[in-house]
Amino acid sequence: MNGLDDRNATGLTGATPRVAFVIKTIVGRAGGAEKVLCNAANALADAGARVTVYHGDEPGRPFFALRSSIDVISVRPKDRPIRAAAPSGAAALAPGGRLAARHRFPRSLLTWWREHAWWIAALRRFLRAARPDVVIAFQPSATTDTLIAAAGTGIPVVPSLHNVPEQDFERPERWDPNPLDRWLRKRMLRRAARITVLLDEFRAWFPRALQDRIVVLPNAVHVQGPPAEPTREDPERNRIIVVGRLAPAKDHACLVEAWSRIHTAHPRWQVEIYGGGPLRKALQARIAERGVGSSLLLCGESDAVMAHYARAKIFCIPSLFEGFGLVTAEALAKGLPAVGFADCPGTNSLIRHEHNGLLADPSDHSGDRAAALAAALERLMVDAELRARLGAAGPASMLDYRPEAVAKRWVTLIEDILSDRHEVSSNP
The missing domain is CATH 3.40.50.2000 (Glycogen Phosphorylase B;)
Structure with missing residues (x-):
């Protein structure tokens, strides 16, 4: 059998x-x-x-x-x-x-x-x-x-x-x-x-x-602790959370570029990247070069990822490919609306566009991946009702796991x- x-x-x-x-x-x-x-x-x-x-x-x-x-x-x-x-x-x-x-x-x-x-x-x-x-x-x-x-x-x-x-x-x-x-x-x-x-x-x-x-x-998909509250305003800054090894396949460089194009319009938002890996120094240099060091943070590895999900407003996965996307599934199960790429295997099986998250499509932006990602993030950042609707659908969409x-x-x-x-x- x-x-x-x-x-x-x-x-x-x-x-x-x-x-x-x-x-x-x-x-x-x-x-x-x-x-x-x-x-x-x-x-x-x-x-x-x-x-x-x-x-x-x-x-x-x-x-x-x-x-x-x-x-x-x-x-x-x-x-x-x-x-x-x-x-x-x-x-x-x-x-x-x-x-x-x-x-x-x-x-x-x-x-x-x-x-x-x-x-x-x-x-x-x-x-x-x-x-x-x-x-x-x-x-x-x-x-x-x-x-x-x-x-x-x-x-x-x-x-x-x-x-x-x-x-x-x-x-x-x-x-x-x-x-x-x-x-x-x-x-x-x-x-x-x-x-x-x-x-x-x-x-x-x-x-x-x-x-x-x-x-x-x-x-x-193991989740613990309280669910995320994607519409609750943070007294300091609203957080976009990213979890993943700092390696080429995760394409954090694309996220840095995307954030550099929209961060000045959203001073109450910041990006937190959790994970370690061989590209840390290169990414730190790119962050400094693009002038986003005050709102895009490399936070290193953490054993408290569930707590980070709970206090975030959006989850982002900029990967080129994923075998499954465990962190994406965890974030969705916690009630976070997620943003990833429509052409990313693994990610596009978990994120259902307009249901539990948004899939950025580079073909809608003349192949510019950073522009597609920036547009999807910004759409969620400015629309609390959309964050609430997509986040609410996340837990049920992960029940099979x-x-x-x-x-x-x-x-x-x-x-x-x-x-x-x-x-x-x-x-x-």
Whole structure:
């Protein structure tokens, strides 16, 4: 059985299954994938599974809370130093660039093996010793190596993918830019027991031979605390909140440009960006250059995002693409009207134009993304009634992503795989 139905069971049936999650980096990281992994691990632990999280960082705990029953184990050898990430992106991959030369065949095979062999070998040792019933590998940085590490063990591996497939499997600047790695990413999916994707629209990207193994498993949306009040005037400044890693795909630079065009007309508004990442210095320089430093703030990472949603008036997601947009779903569930781009996968599945938010369409502004974003933001800033109407529709639009509903899907996934294993063992 490959579908995810809404069974009435609230927990796993039968003997306690051993479920292992694998992710390359998680210690201290406040990203969306790390949050989703912790939520899924907690849900399965609550359902009765014995859960372990394996990672490639030095020993430590995740940024997000895990149940005390969940073991977190670093597989990194003590003599293996943490190395700085290799250069990536268009510049590194340009003809004549260091990575372009470094990854010409046949050198790419040796390069790939030097960078991945320790991780594969370490995972294989731990998996053979622990013998989990199911392994959930998060993100392409872990899925390929986990599938290789588990080869011949009989342990089913489920790649859990959290982005637009075209981005994760076809763009050279994503993950390891080595062409061999991109080839293996696709090739090794053949060994997957199931493959989870966040949205049904992502299913079509995969080849026909894998279609019956694709499981749509969205992110669970956890919200706490009081709802947002998008029409209540703040005694100081009304806030537009942005939450996301400071990375190219999030395109905060577009937001800086958009804000520079409208901020002087709205002195009682400010933008707060929560998140860390490699572009912080560049964004800070852009903010200073555009003269918006007094009303557009880089606030860093925060463990109080729910409180920030509650005191904001508008949520903005300027991303170019999203696998799901967990922060967007959280903001909508809290009752915030949201603004994103109509051409952004993930975002345009959650924000329903004129229903729970506004989708800025660059084609309406001669392709000028900043102009489109500025217009959508300004429309909400000046219209409290519109903010109230869109914000009120947000919570109901996110009901499919309630934690209990998504937890049932995780339970069903695990039980289906265990059932498959039982059928195989019963019919050798």
